[in-house]
């Protein structure tokens with residue numbers, strides 16, 4: 001039986017307002033992309049999630065295809081709800097997404113109304129939830145009319161299956177259209193999810209971050225540690241069981257000598273301030289005015305280190 005830490009809101013976590021909405025999100029949120037699938041040990045996923053919630057992390061981010069296998073991170077989450085978190089449902093802000101390949105055939109991918117509606121229904125079943133707090137279009141679909149995707153987002157809110165909607169990885173002009181479309185229908189876009197970290201500053205260059213600020217939409221940064229590159233994980237080689245050793249979303253050829261040199265220089269800079277590289281990298285993202293950094297972790301020790309960026313120690 002799990003009882004959440006009684007001091008979970010008094011141990012230092014800070015919360016940012018998400019754009020001009022009523023929602024506050026923790027400065028550090030937890031993502032379920034890796035480490036929560038059917039291939040991962042349930043007890044470890046459970047320990048990380050408990051640790052997160054006990055330290056004020058109220059926002060958990062999922063997607064239909066997180067695993068592996070696809071769907072299994074949501075199933076893990078459903079089990080966690082049953083085992084530990086049901087009594088805390090109203091303290092949690094849970095997101096899921098649809099946009100990438102999920103099931104075979106023409107209706108299991110991209111941005112049609114057909115796909116988004118069916119996918120959210122499936123996600124709710126896997127997660128053992130009546131509704132999610134936030135549903136995202138996971139990517140821009142150049143073939144589907146924007147209105148169709150956006151109206152589907154409006155309608156999932158009207159149907160009570162999501163409280164808020166967001167978009168992820170949409171290009172600038174389509175994002176502008178989305179913000180306007182959704183606002184005109186009284187379902188304003190809550191948040192944009194994009195990758196911003198010391199190695200990838202595209203949302204700043206492209207103007208997405210400025211647009212979010214002007215439109216009163218939040219911004220949450222995924223992969224703020226560049227999947228572990230912006231930590232000490234790879235400074236002395238490629239450890240067994242690391243994400244890079246699995247070679248799927250982070251491959252050894254990405255770690256060039258030039259990049260390793262840059263990481264070592266940043267690591268030395270962080271050490272000279274008494275910080276770790278992970279701490280410095282996350283603090284940098286938060287300083288860019290984002291609502292939250294959306295980290296991943298394969299152990300509670302990693303999460304513990306990452307929470308140092310908001311002053312949480314221990």
Ligand SMILES: NC(=O)c1ccc[n+]([C@@H]2O[C@H](COP(=O)([O-])OP(=O)(O)OC[C@H]3O[C@@H](n4cnc5c(N)ncnc54)[C@H](OP(=O)(O)O)[C@@H]3O)[C@@H](O)[C@H]2O)c1
Pocket residue numbers: 030031032033034035061062138168169193194221222223224225226227228229231232233241242243244278294295296297298299301302303305306
């Ligand atoms: N919208 C999108 O398209 C999209 C895309 C990607 C991600 N996301 C979201 O963003 C979340 C986070 O993405 P991410 O997992 O790539 O984030 P990340 O925080 O950049 O990377 C997490 C990985 O870095 C390593 N790590 C983390 N903290 C560490 C530490 N203190 N010391 C050493 N290594 C550490 C771990 O890898 P090891 O496994 O090697 O231990 C961990 O699994 C995802 O779960 C998902 O919710 C969204």
